[in-house]
Amino acid sequence: MIVEGSILDRDGPRPGFVRFRAGRVIEVGSIGADGGRGRERTLRGIVVPSPVNSHTHLGDAVSVREPPPEPVSRLVQPPRGYKFRLLAETSRAEKVRAARATLLRMVREGVAAVADFREEGLEGIRLLRTAAAGVRVRVLVLGRPTARPIDPDELRAVVRAGDGVGLSSARDESPETLEAVARACRRAGKRYALHASEAVREAPERFLRPRPDLLVHLTKATAADLVAVRDANVPVTVCPRSNALFGRQPDIAAMERLGLSVLLGTDNAMFHAPSIWRELEFAYVSTRLRRRPVSAEFLARAVLVEPWRWLGKPEAARVAPGMPVPPLVVRLPPDDPAYQVVTRTSEPLIVRPSPASADPR
Numbered sequence: 001m002i003v004e005g006s007i008l009d010r011d012g013p014r015p016g017f018v019r020f021r022a023g024r025v026i027e028v029g030s031i032g033a034d035g036g037r038g039r040e041r042t043l044r045g046i047v048v049p050s051p052v053n054s055h056t057h058l059g060d061a062v063s064v065r066e067p068p069p070e071p072v073s074r075l076v077q078p079p080r081g082y083k084f085r086l087l088a089e090t091s092r093a094e095k096v097r098a099a100r101a102t103l104l105r106m107v108r109e110g111v112a113a114v115a116d117f118r119e120e121g122l123e124g125i126r127l128l129r130t131a132a133a134g135v136r137v138r139v140l141v142l143g144r145p146t147a148r149p150i151d152p153d154e155l156r157a158v159v160r161a162g163d164g165v166g167l168s169s170a171r172d173e174s175p176e177t178l179e180a181v182a183r184a185c186r187r188a189g190k191r192y193a194l195h196a197s198e199a200v201r202e203a204p205e206r207f208l209r210p211r212p213d214l215l216v217h218l219t220k221a222t223a224a225d226l227v228a229v230r231d232a233n234v235p236v237t238v239c240p241r242s243n244a245l246f247g248r249q250p251d252i253a254a255m256e257r258l259g260l261s262v263l264l265g266t267d268n269a270m271f272h273a274p275s276i277w278r279e280l281e282f283a284y285v286s287t288r289l290r291r292r293p294v295s296a297e298f299l300a301r302a303v304l305v306e307p308w309r310w311l312g313k314p315e316a317a318r319v320a321p322g323m324p325v326p327p328l329v330v331r332l333p334p335d336d337p338a339y340q341v342v343t344r345t346s347e348p349l350i351v352r353p354s355p356a357s358a359d360p361r
Ligand SMILES: [Zn+2]
Pocket: 055, 056, 057, 117, 195, 216, 267, 268
């Protein structure tokens, strides 16, 4: 099969064709080059790396109701906020079913990997591993120890079972807890991540020391805070729909202008459909409410390129023979591919050259 049109990947947008065999890329060329096509099935469209959803709370999928009219800090406040009461009241089987259904929806939309903040300690990690078993998406589980002060045995078990730790926020934790968690993650070669400056501004020295591998939100960060994050070389996942639901907006245009590495996530599954394409469109359109809009190309990178770099698989973000994760084809007009992909991708337009070979591990 040949896809003719354009390519949008780590190297930017460009016209071209991609030849697939058995679901794998075997040739990439420019339009007009002699690709020997003629007898092969030819589609028109845009070839992109598989997208990544870089921040979710899959356990939250147990509820799809309109949230009560409370500030988000109260709704998701451990251990007794609305979200944590719901999680405590729901059976394990129901949580597994809901998380699995959410992951299957992501697979239908072409998502190849997801980074999840998983609450409920060691049991929460096991629950998500059960939900993700056999589902064709890589789930990076950032677990959370429950005991405060930190119980070293629990922390060790959480770090061993998960892919790292994702904490609520620096202001919810003591400096000793942040230090212990970061050290345990580093020692095990795993990731230490946390929410930061979501509902209120936090000083960068609070969440940058010890240095995290990923920050989420930064809706309340000042330009100087963003510079500190950039200089510390810490990537940031933004979740514009989640923030907007509670009347906030990350300044993605400032992040682009200042040169941060930005990723995109759909956040709490109880508040939003876990669709990275809907997140992309909203992210793009909502920055128009500010004076400086973000570019479509920057947002496309936040889903197709930056997360693969963060995951240590930069080759998955470049459409080429031998790429470790097969790309997707989006059946959209090939002109201005970044704008097309960011503003109008939806599930029916997505073609996977070969579902059977999509193994992102
Ligand atoms: Zn979150």
